[in-house]
Amino acid sequence: MLKVTNLHVHYGVIHAIKGVNFEVNEGDIVTLIGSNGAGKTTILKAISQLIDKSDGDITFLDKSLSQYKPHEVVRIGVSHVPEGRHVFPGLTVLENLEMGAYYRNDKVAIKQDLQKVFVRFPRLEERKHQVAGTLSGGEQQMLAIGRALMNHPKILLLDEPSMGLAPILVKEIFNIIQEINQSGTTILLVEQNANQALQISDKAYVLETGQITLSGLSKELLNNDKVKAAYLSA
């Protein structure tokens, strides 16, 4: 469904991504794990066309994504929940969700999707007229995910959804990710919390300083000695 081939990205003179290849099959949860600065966020931004790649190709449903402008990527079914949530702090919860369906015009279907988001995240319905900047971190993460779902995505790109959350909320967020996947959305998950990410995903890639050093089925990587030592030691 999503295929990244020989991806290179430069920030000025810094060679941040050095020839990365990976693939996400429809219906899967695929995770990219790695430590801070490995290039996980850069890869997601390259997929969303927020930054320009210097070489390689990214295709979604066999179409090259580089033909799209950054704001057009969402229209073909790619929703990106950025690192640090990036909700619109001065807009209400409801307005944030409306922005998630910005380019859509099917009013009836939008209403149905809004109801689905509220069923999945009852807290958001309780707070729908509250300004998003006043929500707690966990609620903002739910809002960011809910907002991305309002686009009716075929694939959801999640960047560090567990970052800065209390352990109990982390568990809840990972449960929600699994539920979203079970209802038919493919997921590419970028995480530092390798343990949780490997437990809910089908396939995994380990990223180190811009290169993929290890890949395989998630349950195999959970028992891999190298992974255990480097990422699961806690």
Place this chain on the structure above:
Amino acid sequence: MELFIRQLINGLNTGSIYALVAIGYTMVYGIIKLINFAHGEIMMFGAYFAFLLAFTLSFNLPFLLVIVLSMSFAAILGVLIERVAYKKLRQAPRISALITAIGMSLFLQHLAQLIFGSTPYVMKPLIDTTPVVLFNFAIPKLTLLTIGLSILFMLLLSFFVLKTKPGKAMRAVSQDKEAAILMGINVDNVISMTFAIGSALGALGGIFYAMTYSQIYPTMGVLPGLKAFIAAVFGGIGSIGGAMLGGYLIGIIETMTKAYISSKWVDVIVFGLLIVILLFKPSGILGKNTKEKV
């Protein structure tokens, strides 16, 4: 008491003009963090457009049509300025964009001088000037119209920004550009729309300003432009409600100074106020303290 109320009405008149112009400063700042110093020149061009439409055509256009057409031309001018001069500098350091804005302001002043000459044009009021008697006060029709139309346009703007989809997209872009792109919002179009609306309202302010002081000349936008900028800072730069409030407050402070202190002190007090605000409450009356959130 009578003098006070009379001055208050005058203050609302001037304040309406400042508020209309201040909105343009604050909207543009809100969306691209740029003080558009060419905004006073858009105000000036708006007045010239109205003059040309009202007095040089062989047929008479109705007053409202003159206003709407001038506002539309100014909107196009504003969008052009952004596309030509500011767009390329969006990622550049803010100081580069600011210097460009000052350059654009000077360019437009001299362009106007080249086209229209430096001799002021006499702007007739465009509507009949018989006063209307309200509660024993004779108020010029122009004053009522200035205040009424300004408030009407500000209400329309508020409705647009708060309730419509493009208005919400505009707020979304001003709060988080990258997230707005991820929502599928075309940020370039939203920025153009912001310049268009701000310029149209600035032109309306310019037309009223020209009618109130009955003159149009290439540098007419400089002083009211600066004062409207102070109004925007006073109210809280980036906040549309703040720009409206700041505009009226500056207008009233100015006329009260003229009436009760001395007209020589007006500019001293208004610009002194800017220094005081920047010293004690740089975020303005309605501005939020921007905290860096990680």
